[in-house]
Amino acid sequence: MGCNLLxxxxxxxxxxxxxxxxxxxxxxxxxATQSRAGLVLPGGSSPQALLPLLAQQLDGRRIDLSPxxxxxxxxxxxxxxxxxxxxxxxxxxCLDPRQGATLTQAALAWGEQLKQWHPFSxxxxxxxxxxxxxxxxxxMPGLAAALDPAAEPAALxxxxxxxxxxxxxxxxxxxxxxxxxxxxxxxxxxxxxxDAVLADESAAQDLPLYAWLQCSPMPVNIYWAP
Numbered sequence: 016m017g018c019n020l021l022x023x024x025x026x027x028x029x030x031x032x033x034x035x036x037x038x039x040x041x042x043x044x045x046x047a048t049q050s051r052a053g054l055v056l057p058g059g060s061s062p063q064a065l066l067p068l069l070a071q072q073l074d075g076r077r078i079d080l081s082p083x084x085x086x087x088x089x090x091x092x093x094x095x096x097x098x099x100x101x102x103x104x105x106x107x108x109c110l111d112p113r114q115g116a117t118l119t120q121a122a123l124a125w126g127e128q129l130k131q132w133h134p135f136s137x138x139x140x141x142x143x144x145x146x147x148x149x150x151x152x153x154x155m156p157g158l159a160a161a162l163d164p165a166a167e168p169a170a171l172x173x174x175x176x177x178x179x180x181x182x183x184x185x186x187x188x189x190x191x192x193x194x195x196x197x198x199x200x201x202x203x204x205x206x207x208x209x210d211a212v213l214a215d216e217s218a219a220q221d222l223p224l225y226a227w228l229q230c231s232p233m234p235v236n237i238y239w240a241p
Contacts, residue, residue, distance in 0.1 A: 021209070021237045027201055028064075030240035034199060035068035037236065038137055041195040045136035046077055053079045053132040054107075055190065057141035057149070058096025061199050066103025075106030079132055083140055083190065084150035084173065085112040087181035094179060112183045118172035122183050126170035129189060138193030144204045145176075146212075146222030150184035152176060153222060161186045162226040168192055187226050197236045198227065206239055 024030035038054075045052040056062055082096040090097055090111055101109040114124030140148045147153060150173040151161050161171055161184070168189035173182040190196075200209060211219040212228045219225050228235050 020234045021213070021239065024238070024240040027240040030199075030201075030238050031065050031068060034139075034197070034238045035065055035072060038065075038069060038139065038195075038197070039072035041137045042073055042078065045194065046074070049133060051077050051079055051133070052136040053081070053129075053134070055081050055083050055135050055138040055185070055193065056100055057083050057139060057199070058085070058099050059141050061141055061201055062139070063099060063103065065199070066100070070104050070106075073104075075104050078104065078107040080104055080107040080109040081129060082112060083138070083148075084182055084184040086150075086175075086179045087113075087118055087183065088179050112170065118181060118183065122170040122172050125183065126168070126185070126189065129170070129185070130168060135193040137195040137197065138190050139197040139199060140190065140227060142198060142200050142205055142208070142224050142227075144202070144208070146208050146219070146224040148198075148223045148227050149173075149190065150175060150182035151187070151223040158223070162223060162230075164188055164191060164226070164230045164232075187230070190227070191231055195236070196227075196231055196233060197238065199238050201240055203241065206241075209237060209239065 042052045085096050086094045088094050097111045112125045113121050115121035155174050166188045169186050173184040175182050212225045
């Protein structure tokens with residue numbers, strides 16, 4: 016992977032504006048050839064400011080939207096990624112990952128529904144200061160299988176180190192189904208992890224972030240600001 020994919024900005028708002036433009040361009044290119052575009056976005060504070068920028072530039076009525084991962088909390092809870100995305104892009108069809116009574120049932124049904132979508136127009140992930148992506152955390156049970164790029168694209172129950180610890184997450188193979196892949200990260204600690212992964216440092220090779228940036232079938236567009 017080359018450093019040409021690392022888009023660095025001095026200010027977060029400028030970074031978000033550039034990302035929104037690039038994402039919108041990608042989605043609009045998809046919509047030029049098909050009736051709907053699938054979009055996978057992260058939850059959390061960083062993407063929250065991205066959503067109004069996307070809403071200004073996209074026709075949400077033609078977008079199928081899914082979170083990359085979800086906390087096992089009620090859909091309307093403050094911690095719900097689905098709620099954040101649904102409020103941020105209200106015209107989009109936002110798929111709720113809670114598709115069953117248990118984590119396992121929900122993951123199975125959610126994954127099956129996403130398989131029916133065209134390859135996603137774009138997949139954007141965030142990351143944690145521990146190097147996690149989606150809800151794929153370092154040392155999580157089943158992590159190696161979840162990060163296998165040759166696995167069947169799916170959703171799975173996941174375990175976070177902090178509450179609410181029960182999660183749902185897409186696996187790496189499902190996340191890689193995008194025609195455009197991206198990563199949004201703010202802060203010096205995340206930049207250090209990104210640099211370590213891009214430099215192929217041995218200490219970084221067990222990080223979920225490493226699988227996203229080094230095992231992807233196409234370049235990942237990294238958007239970073241301090």
